[in-house]
Amino acid sequence: MSGKTSGRLTALQAALAAEHAAVYGYGVVGGRIxxxxxxxxxxxxxxxRVRRDALAREVRDLGAExxxxxxxxxxxxxxxxSAAAVRLAAELEERVAGVYAxxxxxxxxxxxxxxxxxxxxxxxxxVRWRGGSVAFPGLAERAGTAREPAATGAGPSATGAGSATPTA
Structure with missing residues (x-):
């Protein structure tokens, strides 16, 4: 696999992991909103869910699991x-935006x-959830906040680019 394909696959896997976490997070949001x-x-x-499924197909099309x-x-x-659910929804979207960036x-x-x-x-x-926006959505370094890079694509980080941290 070429370096370009490998980088693309890593980014696709990170986006997929973030979408998995967002789907989970919205399950919590839906129960509290x-x-x-x-x-x-x-x-x-x-x-x-639609984006998650499309990303999974794309990863498979590249020959990866x-x-x-x-x-x-x-x-x-x-x-x-409900107020915390709204904050969580905004956080989920901001983290997903970072991974898509x-x-x-x-x-x-x-x-x-x-x-x-x-x-x-x-x-x-x-923006809809938070009621306001940032100058460069998805680009934490431009918005003035640091964001950890997606570590391995194996799962999102609670403080990084994904939506939540997997638990055992």
Whole structure:
């Protein structure tokens, strides 16, 4: 496998891991969010499932085994109520946007357009959840916050580019 293909595969696996964590996180959001925002949470959950499935197919098309979802993920903070669920949804989207920014950098042509579209969608959802935006969504180094790089693509990091940390 060439270095370019290897870098692309690593970025795809990281995006897939982030999507797995986002799907899990939205399960928590859906259980805590107030009725008035439940449809929004469901739409985001469905969007992440579709992206997750497409990424898994793309990884398989490259001849690799897609990174598996963890059985559970540690959330970045407790989610006891609807307000915390809204914060979690915004956090999930910001972390997914960061991973897609990495995928934009690692790929070209049609895959880059797809990754840019996913980055845009996550950034828009984050703004809707948070009620405000950042100057460069998905680019923590430009927004003034540090973001750890995706470690191995085996799972997202609670403080890094993924959505939550897998638990044993």
């Amino acid at each position: 107030r009725e008035g925002r439940r449809a929004e949470a469901r739409a985001a959950y469905d969007a992440h 897609p990174v598996a979802a963890s059985a559970a993920y540690a959330l970045p903070f407790p989610v006891p109520d 990495d995928l934009v950098r690692a790929t070209g042509d049609a895959r880059r357009r797809e990754a840019a579209g996913a980055l845009r969608e996550a950034a828009v959802r984050a």
